[in-house]
Amino acid sequence: MKAMAKHEKTVGKLVFILPSFLIVTLFITYPFLSGLHLAFTDWDGISKDMRNVGLDNFKELFSDGVFYLSLKNTAIFTVLVTALQHIISLVIAVLIDKKMRGSEFYKAVLFIPCLLSTVVIGAVFGTILNPINGTLNKGLAFLGFETLSQADWLGDPRLSLYVVIMANVWQWIGYSMVIYLAGLQSVSAELVEASRIDGANAWQGFKNIEFPSIAPAFTINTVLSVVGCLKAFEIIFVMTGGGPGNATEIIGTYIYNKGFTSSRFGYGTAVSLVLFIFIIIVSFIQVKMLRAREEDL
Numbered sequence: 001m002k003a004m005a006k007h008e009k010t011v012g013k014l015v016f017i018l019p020s021f022l023i024v025t026l027f028i029t030y031p032f033l034s035g036l037h038l039a040f041t042d043w044d045g046i047s048k049d050m051r052n053v054g055l056d057n058f059k060e061l062f063s064d065g066v067f068y069l070s071l072k073n074t075a076i077f078t079v080l081v082t083a084l085q086h087i088i089s090l091v092i093a094v095l096i097d098k099k100m101r102g103s104e105f106y107k108a109v110l111f112i113p114c115l116l117s118t119v120v121i122g123a124v125f126g127t128i129l130n131p132i133n134g135t136l137n138k139g140l141a142f143l144g145f146e147t148l149s150q151a152d153w154l155g156d157p158r159l160s161l162y163v164v165i166m167a168n169v170w171q172w173i174g175y176s177m178v179i180y181l182a183g184l185q186s187v188s189a190e191l192v193e194a195s196r197i198d199g200a201n202a203w204q205g206f207k208n209i210e211f212p213s214i215a216p217a218f219t220i221n222t223v224l225s226v227v228g229c230l231k232a233f234e235i236i237f238v239m240t241g242g243g244p245g246n247a248t249e250i251i252g253t254y255i256y257n258k259g260f261t262s263s264r265f266g267y268g269t270a271v272s273l274v275l276f277i278f279i280i281i282v283s284f285i286q287v288k289m290l291r292a293r294e295e296d297l
Helices: 002-038 056-061 065-097 103-115 118-128 135-142 160-184 189-197 202-213 215-230 234-239 251-261 265-296
Strands: none
Touching: 002 265, 056 265, 065 103, 065 160, 065 215, 065 251, 103 160, 118 135, 118 160, 118 234, 160 202, 160 215, 160 234, 189 202, 202 215, 215 265, 234 251, 251 265
């Protein structure tokens, strides 16, 4: 009887596990293994012909100047977005935590962009920044900034990447703000009040009490921001398509252009595999360093 009951319990567990196992296998494991195979082929993404090319895709990848340019742009995009997102969202979170006038309204308004599609955000910014009839240039001309009103924000290689960075930061500030706000609201009010009684000013209280207390929120925001930037695609694809002249080409658009535009699906998959490995390494290093920082604080 005990053996039968144990068998029935095991079967019951398997029945509950089976749906999740099938979903993971169908949508994660199989695509990953299939992509791993495609990375070593010259498949064009359409025909049935598929020839194994060994490491040729990877050799070409690391000798392609555009790939290195996309790496450089991705690095600039990631560093600036992460830094600006941290600074701006933390300042806003602190102000809202101090119960500034209209804080609930600002909290809701700033979080709304996170709920919108990135494609929609890119399309809206593309319209606003249009050099001919865009709202921004018309507004600048109205205010008397004639030189600025003639700028081609997305068509100038010197400006385009930084403009896209600002659009991306604008979309995700609210998300980082909420995470910081949750951390700030868990800080002991008695501890902060005690520091004020001991003579600490607002900056000293934040630096020595509040900021160390939100170290986990800092870690979460950093990891999410960096990983999100490394796999970014939609915002740049919609706003610039990687141009002008590869000025905003990042790894995501590089993969798309090689895999779909150039019909080199095998090569694009090889780049995706390199990106996947790179994200794992960067995430591991980030978490290890930031966790160590939390312990020191």
